[in-house]
Amino acid sequence: MLSEFKDFIARGNVMDMAVGIIIGAAFTAIVSSMVADLINPIIGLFTGGLDFTNNYIVLSGDVAEGASLEAAREAGAAVFAWGAFVMAVINFLIIAFVVFMLVRYVNKVKDAAFKKKEEAPEEAPGPNEIDLLVEIRDALKAR
Incomplete structure (x- = not known):
């Protein structure tokens, strides 16, 4: 194991x-x-x-008018914190876009590196076995 x-x-x-x-x-x-x-x-x-973070709806409990989301939660009220969710979605979209741009840039750099390797001039291929044998045969015939 x-x-x-x-x-x-x-x-x-x-x-x-x-x-x-x-x-x-x-x-x-x-x-x-x-x-x-x-x-x-x-x-x-x-x-x-504009910041949606403190926007919420009180589902149950007593909360002073205009209290922050933090204060409403500390008061023990059940709140529907839709603003925090909206800000989380906006932050996710921004982060996803930044990650997309980073991955796109890294892929371009990687592709450029592979392209340079592929474009490197290869050595000209020499004659193969058949060509060499034909040359030897022709040289022997010429003698």
Whole structure:
């Protein structure tokens, strides 16, 4: 069983997956910061600071008029937090677009690298065996 486990871990795809998960975790922090710190403020400029996060509907419980979503939850009210969901969807779309652009760029770089390898001039093929034998035959006949 231990040797099977070693074989499983030693496979390339398991190691690739582990590296992908680690890179993905680090990349998530970068993309989340980009969305929260760079893109959302720019969107806020165009929408007049529109933020849906604190929009909710009280399903049950007493909540003061105009209270934030956090305050409504702390008061123990059951709330339908539709604004937080809308902002999560918007953030997802932004993150998905950023990841798409990154993958697109990486694929272009990878394709360019493979193209350069393919375009490398190959050595001119020399004569094959039949050509050499024909030359030898002709040289022997000429003597």
